[in-house]
Each structure stands twice: as C-alpha cells, then as structure tokens.
Amino acid sequence: MRTAVTRYRALFATPGVLRVALPSLLGRLPIGMSTLLFVLVVYAGTGSYGAAGLATAANSALTAVTAPALGRLADRGRAVAVLVSTGLAQAALLVALVLALRSDPGLPLVVALAGLAGAVNPPIGAVTRVVLPRLAPDPQAVQTAFALDAISVELTYVLGPTVVGVVAAVLDPDAAALLAAAITAAGAVALATAPAVRSAYAVPRPAVPTPRGRRHRGGRRRGPLRTRGMIVVLAVAGLEAAAYGVLEVAIPAHAGHLGQPDSAGVLVAVWSAGSIIGGLWYSGQTFRIPPNRQYAILMCANLLGFGSLLLATGLPSLGVLLFLAGLVISPTTAVEYALVTALAPKGAETEAFTWAGTAVYLGFAAGSALAGSVLSSTLATARGLTVSTVVATALVLVGAALTVAYRRRLATDCSVSQVGSIRSR
Known part of the structure; x- marks a missing residue:
C-alpha cells in the first residue's frame, strides 16, 4: 500500500x-445520485413509485x-463545447423537472x-479517461x-446516494x-476549462477528397466497434454490469x-469499500503480464467472488463476502479502461469509452429488469438471494469464458490498433 500512496x-x-481529476469527481457525483434522486423527487411530486421507475428508466x-454520439463529437474537436452545453442543459432540465412536479404534471411530461436529462448527460467520465492517462509521465x-x-x-456511487439522502432528509x-x-453544471464547465482537456482535443484536419469523391485512407475515420476485441470487452463489461x-x-x-431493510445500504457500501481497497492495492503493483491476460x-477472480456469496449464512457473513468479492472490481475496471484505450x-x-458506458448502462438495466421480473417471485423468500446469486454468477461465468477464449485476439487487436495509431501520427 505504501507503493500505491507514493504513486x-x-x-x-x-x-x-x-x-482534471477534481472536476471529474465532482461532475460525476450526479450519476451516483440519479437513481435515488429520481425515485424520491418523482414520487414526492406524483405519489407514484411506478412513475418514479419509468422516469429513472427513461x-x-x-x-x-x-452517449456514443456525444463522445464522437468530443473526438472531433468539440469536447469543450459538448461538456459545457450538456452540463448546462442537464442542469436546466433538472430544474425544469422540479418546477413541473410542483404543478401536478402528467406522466408523459415527467418521463x-x-x-x-439523460440524453444530455455530460461525457465527463469518457473525457477523463482519455485525458488523464495522457498526463501520466510513464506506464506505471x-x-x-x-x-x-x-x-x-466507486466513490461516486457511495457519496452520491449519501448526499441525496442527507439533503432530502434535512430539506426535501x-x-x-x-x-x-x-x-452537474459546475463539474462539466470546470472540466471543460481545464487546459489539458483543451489541448487533448485538437480539431482534426479535414479529409482530402480524391478525384472519385472518396477520402484518402489517412482521412478515413475508423469507428471503435470495428475490432472483435472491442466487442468482447464491451460484452464482458455488459455481463458484469448485469450481474451487479x-x-x-x-x-x-x-x-x-x-x-x-435498513442494512441493505450498508451491505452495498461495504461492497464498494472492498472495490476501493482493491483499486488502491492494484495501483501499487507492477505487473509483467499483459492486460489481456490480467483481464x-x-x-x-470475479467469478469466485460472486460464487462465494452462496456461502453466506446471514447478513454479517454476506457483508464479509461482499467486501472480499469487491476487492477485484476496481482492478478489473482499470484493466478494462486500459484495453479500451489500446483497442480504440x-x-x-x-x-x-462512451460505448463502454453504454454497455454498462444497458447491462445493469437488463440485470435489474431480470431481477424485477423473472426473479421477482423468489426475491422476498428464503432462497431469493441464492437464486439471484446463481444467476449473477452465471453471467460472470460467461464473461470470464469470453476473456479466456479471446485473450489472444485481444492481444492481437491491441497490437494492430497501436500500430495504426503510430502510422496515423
């Protein structure tokens, strides 16, 4: 851990x-706040949890x-404009939602x-993951x-709900x-005005047309979904998110x-605490094996962590097992980021990175929907956690199998992308 602190x-x-790091953390807090926030605000304004669920889902x-379209605009030299416009637009829409809920609006307007507000979610995380590593002086x-x-x-998902709960309890x-x-507005604007963000997104040169009206190969833009390796990483990220x-x-x-019921928040927080500790440990390590094998x-290890939850005999033991399972979450996420960078x-x-975020959003939504529909009849029973853990572990098993089966393909696609990047400079 001392090495991690030094690094x-x-x-x-x-x-x-x-x-870059401080505005990024600030600006992403609303992501961790959003689920609880929409449930509380919409329920308070409509008296319906159904309406709150629809608003959250929308x-x-x-x-x-x-998100991918906003990321594409950022890559084309408009990162500053995207961050500022979406940050201010989302803030305005949240204010509009609060005002609308005070005048007994219909469900369609609320949704x-x-x-x-979700459509203009600022791509703060994606921009940070591009800019921050470029500032780093060496591979470590x-x-x-x-x-x-x-x-x-992880901090976002720990601090966000806490902030919402405290403010809602003290005020409303x-x-x-x-x-x-x-x-949202402060974080997005502060990140957009960071010198490193402005310098990292230079406006690309326009493509030079050929006599046939096509662009030269050097001006042709390759999308991030063109390699099988990227598809594998996105699929694994989505499967992980579905399990969560x-x-x-x-x-x-x-x-x-x-x-x-009040212990549920503590259990999820303990899970995140394990992830934070694991991330700190990972930061202090020097690995000789490549990212595809680390993945x-x-x-x-995630498969073992999820499967170990079947050993829980009560809430205290479940908390211990969640902490241990959480130790590999942040390291896995960090390796995913490294692979996305290498494959893009x-x-x-x-x-x-916005496609990676889309995979996580859709995966988490699918997992939540699966639990709330197919598994709903068993959730509040003695075997509810066991059945859910088996399903979640099966999803992680598929993800682990993909990383093992395609580990060589990931290495090959990373090498091809890096060579292409060097040639394009």
Missing part, C-alpha cells in the same frame, strides 16, 4: 492532473443511447424531462490513473435535485426478508 502522490504532483436508457503512472478513475466511480427531495443540477444489477435488487430484498485472471482507433478514444 498517487507522484500522479497528483504531475501538472494538470488535479485540475433517464438511464437515453443516456445509453446518446420526457427525465429522459431528456498510466496504470495508477486508470485505477484512480475506477476508484472515483427538490433541494437534492437542485443541488445535483448545480454540481441482479444483486443490487436481490440484496435489499434479502435484507428486507430478514427484517433488516482473464481478474474475471476468473486514434481519434475515437472518447467514443470508445
């Missing part, structure tokens, strides 16, 4: 890193749909405003930068929504079945 200290001392679905610092971002994601849900609007989605519905249901090993064509890195 983080060196990374934070690198010019421009804090100017917000997540449109985020998944529009539309929530969905539009790059690994630390990816681990830092993975830890930031509307105040929490207005705070989220202010945080299943358990994040099953764990509260299990706690409620045992008569301790396969970590996914197999030059000039399409931000779009690649």
Whole structure:
C-alpha cells in the first residue's frame, strides 16, 4: 500500500492532473445520485413509485443511447463545447423537472424531462479517461490513473446516494435535485476549462477528397466497434454490469426478508469499500503480464467472488463476502479502461469509452429488469438471494469464458490498433 500512496502522490504532483481529476469527481457525483434522486423527487411530486421507475428508466436508457454520439463529437474537436452545453442543459432540465412536479404534471411530461436529462448527460467520465492517462509521465503512472478513475466511480456511487439522502432528509427531495443540477453544471464547465482537456482535443484536419469523391485512407475515420476485441470487452463489461444489477435488487430484498431493510445500504457500501481497497492495492503493483491476460485472471477472480456469496449464512457473513468479492472490481475496471484505450482507433478514444458506458448502462438495466421480473417471485423468500446469486454468477461465468477464449485476439487487436495509431501520427 505504501507503493500505491507514493504513486498517487507522484500522479497528483504531475501538472494538470488535479485540475482534471477534481472536476471529474465532482461532475460525476450526479450519476451516483440519479437513481435515488429520481425515485424520491418523482414520487414526492406524483405519489407514484411506478412513475418514479419509468422516469429513472427513461433517464438511464437515453443516456445509453446518446452517449456514443456525444463522445464522437468530443473526438472531433468539440469536447469543450459538448461538456459545457450538456452540463448546462442537464442542469436546466433538472430544474425544469422540479418546477413541473410542483404543478401536478402528467406522466408523459415527467418521463420526457427525465429522459431528456439523460440524453444530455455530460461525457465527463469518457473525457477523463482519455485525458488523464495522457498526463501520466510513464506506464506505471498510466496504470495508477486508470485505477484512480475506477476508484472515483466507486466513490461516486457511495457519496452520491449519501448526499441525496442527507439533503432530502434535512430539506426535501427538490433541494437534492437542485443541488445535483448545480454540481452537474459546475463539474462539466470546470472540466471543460481545464487546459489539458483543451489541448487533448485538437480539431482534426479535414479529409482530402480524391478525384472519385472518396477520402484518402489517412482521412478515413475508423469507428471503435470495428475490432472483435472491442466487442468482447464491451460484452464482458455488459455481463458484469448485469450481474451487479441482479444483486443490487436481490440484496435489499434479502435484507428486507430478514427484517433488516435498513442494512441493505450498508451491505452495498461495504461492497464498494472492498472495490476501493482493491483499486488502491492494484495501483501499487507492477505487473509483467499483459492486460489481456490480467483481464482473464481478474474475471476468473470475479467469478469466485460472486460464487462465494452462496456461502453466506446471514447478513454479517454476506457483508464479509461482499467486501472480499469487491476487492477485484476496481482492478478489473482499470484493466478494462486500459484495453479500451489500446483497442480504440486514434481519434475515437472518447467514443470508445462512451460505448463502454453504454454497455454498462444497458447491462445493469437488463440485470435489474431480470431481477424485477423473472426473479421477482423468489426475491422476498428464503432462497431469493441464492437464486439471484446463481444467476449473477452465471453471467460472470460467461464473461470470464469470453476473456479466456479471446485473450489472444485481444492481444492481437491491441497490437494492430497501436500500430495504426503510430502510422496515423
């Protein structure tokens, strides 16, 4: 752990890193706030949990749909404009939602405003994952930068709901929504004005037309989904997220079945705490094996972590097992980021990360929907957690099998992408 502290200290001392990392963490807090926020705000305004669920689903679905397009615009030299415009637009839409809910609106308007707020979700995470590693002075610092971002994601999901809960309890849900609007705007604008962001997204040269009206090969833009390796990483990320989605519905249901519903939040927080500790450990390691093999090993470790939850005999033992299972989450995420960077064509890195985000959003939504529909009859029973864990473990098993089966393909596609990037410079 001492090595990790030394590496983080060196990374934070690198010019421009804090100017990117701090606004990024701030601007992403509303992502962790969003689910609880929409449930509380929409329920308070409509008195319907059904309406709250539809609003939350619309917000997540449109985020998944529009994120790649926003990432593509950023890669084309418009990152600053995208961050500022989406940050301000999302803030305005959250304010509009609060105002609309005070005047007894119809369900279509509520869902539309929530969905539009998701459609303009600022690509803060994707931009950060492109810019931060470029500031790192050496490969070890790059690994630390990816681990830092993975830890930031976990902090977002720990701090976000906490902020919403405290503000809603002290003031009201509307105040929490207005705070989220202010945080979104401040974080997006602060990140957009960071010098490293402006310099990282130089406007590309226009393509030179040939006599036949086609573009030269040097001006042709390759999308990030052109390699099988990228598809494999996105599929694995989606399967992981689906497994988390299943358990994040099953764990509260299990706690409620045992008569301790308030412990659900603690259990999920313990899971995230394990991930943060694992990320800190990963930052201090020096690995000789390449990322594609690390990915396969970590996914197999995730498989063991999910499967171990079947050994839980009560909430205390479940908490211990969740902490241990969480130790490999951030390292796996950091390796995924490294693979996405290596697999993405030059000039399409931000779009690649937004596709990764889309895979996670859709996977988590699918897992949550699976738990809430197919598994709903068993969730509040004695075997609910067991059945859900088996399903989640099966999803991770498929992901682990893909990383093992395609580990050589990942290495080959990474090498091809890196050679292409060098030739394009």
